[in-house]
Amino acid sequence: MGNADTKLNFRKAVVQLTSKTQPVEANDDDFWDQFWSETVTNVQDVFALVPGAEIRALREESPNNLATLVYKAVEKLVKIVDSSCRTQREQQTALNCARLLTRIIPYMLEDPEWHGFFWSSLPAAAENESIPLAQSLVNAVCDLLFCPDFTVTSTKRSGPERAEELSSLDSCEYIWAGGVGFARSPPRVATHDAARTDLLRLLLAAASETIYVPPQQAHSHHNKWIAYLTSPENRHALPLFTSLLNTVCSYDPVGLGLPYNHLLFSDTLEPLVEVALQILIVTLDHDTSNSANQDSDEQSLPDNLFINYLSRIHRDExxxxxxxxxxxxxxxxxxxxxxxxxxxxxxxxxxxxxxxxxxxxxxxxxxxxxxxxxxxxxxxxxxxxxxxxxxxxQCFSSDSRSTSAESVAETPMEGSHPAQPAEPGTLNATLPETPGYKSMHLLREPQCAIAAMTERESAHPPTQPTITSSDQLLPQRDGGDGADRAEDSADDKQDTRAVVRRDSMRLTSSGNERRPSEGSGGREGGTAPGGWKASAEWVSSWRAKLPLQTIMRLLQVLVPQVEKICIDKGLTDESEILRFLQHGTLVGLLPVPHPILIRKYQANAGTAAWFRTYMWGVIYIRNVDPPIWYDTNVKLFEIQRV
Structure with a gap:
């Protein structure tokens, strides 16, 4: 009954804040302290008692009250750090502040106008001590992550009167687990694991600014939260990185192997390992060594010490x-x-x-x-x-490599944004595999390549690897290896020849412009957005650079044969032509297969953006208890709700 009353009081405070039309004074401590009182003891209660719709309403209708709430919560964390978090009441208050901020911050980040709020100075700070709100929050959370008797086991005599000062504490002595750079294995305490998990969730929520950026800007977006967390300005960067890495790599979910032990005892370490792993990959994805900050006037970005430390590990042990x-x-x-x-x-x-x-x-x-x-x-x-x-x-087709190549071939013309330099690198990644394709259906690949080439004036370079893959595939499947190879690839030839005959002729005819039905999406006259139109001169400017020799030889042999059989037999049914192609052979006609061209993976902006999108998609799905980003306006990827 008492627990229900405390939840009711917390809920009343939330309703009171959201229903106020006038700003609440920042010095009204009795009002603000209701939100981090020690009566609410778990993160699930905070998420349930603070609905997302009310946070949005507060953001739109009473932005001053929302700003004051966040400021007061950060201020409370800073004050607790200043007092070294000596008592259990302060520890519970710190956790409640962290949980409330974890709930609120995503709804603030979904509105770009609020991004700058966190990097404004604290109102009460003196001019010579002006620190952005985000830095104050990160500093306080990192201090609390190495707080004796709260998140780590004290190595000295216990007791509030003997507590160490957090401002002067050497956190390298309090790394969470033994492993890299730390030989000692501290004792595990379940309450410490739970407190670390809540604090790390707050850092992850703050770092999620990236998922509220459109995908076109994701590769150039500079996440200031991650930059500061991993910068030399954070004095806990090294012990935090080591703690995260060692916690993940030392985790053994099976333990001693007692059957069904996971049903008998709760594992407080698994949630910590999960969020620690997510913090690690998010911070390691923010590489500032070869990039410039496109979101600010600064010419260089601070080094990512997490990446620096990771690159310097060298001992075999x-x-x-x-x-x-x-x-x-x-x-x-x-x-x-x-x-x-x-x-x-x-x-x-x-x-x-x-x-x-x-x-x-x-x-x-x-x-x-x-x-x-x-x-x-x-x-x-x-x-x-x-x-x-x-x-x-995911119900992939029978040949995953074929599926990947076909989908990649379609990439340049999907979506409404111009093809970026990502496509050559992505397509090149599929080329080493093309000689080994067993049942690749190329009905779509040449169509996609040709349609994409004539989609925009600058669209032809990304499709050259697709033509190159066909040039490699055909000799490997049909050239100089005997009848068995030709028989095995009959299905491939039937698809390839029929489509290449129909579609590649567009490239060899130098005079005609595109018709509206030829890959223009129905635009009149084949005119692309902006008024540009494909012309014979434009085709001639890049056609000579394409590896069309194998495809042209294929056409020189097959086109007369197909035309003759159509005239002699009066064929109008495409199935008869495909049957003829299926039982034919090109052994001895195509060039001898040349050595396989090996292309190594080359990092580029496009693949980096895809990697980042995938990573954040996984993190979004994993965090369902509590649902940190559920029902927020994510822009980096599309959420399909069933």
């Missing part, structure tokens, strides 16, 4: 610790037991693979260590398992 930790969690869903569901399963493979990718990307020594290690199969097997599992879930 550290590599072993990281690799064993990652593979342990990757292989966890694959583990088989005699008793059904007797072992705990964690599904963190998507975030783990992102982390593994980042580690190999930023630390080449680690990548070479993995490749030389006997445990490399411990990485490969779960990757193949999850690829196959995802393939079944």
């Amino acid at each position: 550290d590599f072993y610790f990281i690799l064993r930790g990652v593979t342990r969690l990757l292989n966890n869903p694959l583990a088989q037991t005699y008793l059904p569901n007797s072992a705990k399963k964690v599904m963190l493979h998507q975030e783990l693979l992102v982390l593994f990718w980042k580690m190999c990307d930023y630390n080449k020594k680690f990548m070479y260590y993995v490749l030389k290690s006997s445990d490399v199969l411990e990485v490969l097997v779960p990757i193949l398992y999850h690829l196959n599992d995802s393939r079944a879930d």
Whole structure:
């Protein structure tokens, strides 16, 4: 009954704030203290008692009250840090402030006009101590993440009167778990794990400014929250990074292996590992070394110390610790037991693979260590398992490589935005695989390439890799290897020849402009947006650069044969022509297959934007308890609600 009364009092305070039409004075501490009183003791209550619709209404109708609420919550956290968070009441108040801010901040970030609010100075700060609100919040949260007897175990005598001053505390002595750069393994305390989780959720919510940026701007967006968290200005950057990495890599969900132990005891470490892993991949995705801040007047960005520290790990024992930790969690869903569901399963493979990718990307020594290690199969097997599992879930076609190439071929002409330099890098990534395609259906690939080439004046470069892939595919499937190869690829030839004959002739005819039906989306006269129209001179300017020799030889052989059979037999049915092509052969006619051209992956703005979108999509889906971003206006990707 008492618990219901405290929730009712908290709810009354929320209603009172949202119903006020006049600004509430910032010095009315009795009113504001209702929101972080120690009576509300879990994050689920905060999310339930503060509806999203009321936060939006407060933002639109009483923006001063919303600003004051956030300012007072941050101010309360700063004051608790200044007093070193010595009492249990202060600790509970700090957690309630963090939970309330976690609930409110996403609704503020969805409105671009509020982004600058967090980087304005505190009203009460002196001119010589002017600190943006966001920096004050990050500083306070990082201090609390290494607060003895609150989030870490004290190494000195306990008691409020003997508490260490947080402002002068050396957080490197309080790293959360043993591993990289820290040999000692501190004792685990469930309440410390829960407090760290709530505080890290707040940092993750603040860093989610990225998901409220349109995808066209995602690759150039500078996230100031992440930049400051990982900058030299944050004195806890090194111990925080080490704590996050060691917490993830030392986590063993099975433990001693007692059957059904996960049903008997609650695991307070799993939520902490999940949010720590998400913070890691989000911060490691913010690489400022080769980019300039396009959102501000600054010419350079501060170094990302998380990336710097990761790249400098070099000891074999550290590599072993990281690799064993990652593979342990990757292989966890694959583990088989005699008793059904007797072992705990964690599904963190998507975030783990992102982390593994980042580690190999930023630390080449680690990548070479993995490749030389006997445990490399411990990485490969779960990757193949999850690829196959995802393939079944998403109803992929029988050949995933064919599907990927066809979908990539369509990329340049999908959407309303001009093709960016992402397409060549993305398409090049599929080219090394093309000689190995077994059943690729090219009905759509040439169509997509040709339509995209004539879509805009600058659209033809991204489609050249598609033509190159066809140039590589045809000799490999039909050239110089005997009748077996030709027979195996009959289905491929029937699709390829019919489509190439129909569509590639548009490229070889130098005089005609596009008709409205030829990939122009019905625009009159084949005119693209802006008034540009494809012409013979424009086609001639780039046609000679395309590798069309194999395709042209294919047409020179097949077109006369198809025309002759149509005239002799009076064929009007396309199925008869396809049957003729299916049983034909081109052995000896096409060039001898040339050596496979290997192209390595090249990072570019387009793939980086896709990577970031995928990563935040995973994080969005994972955070359902509490639902941090549910019902907010996400712009980075589309939310489909059933």
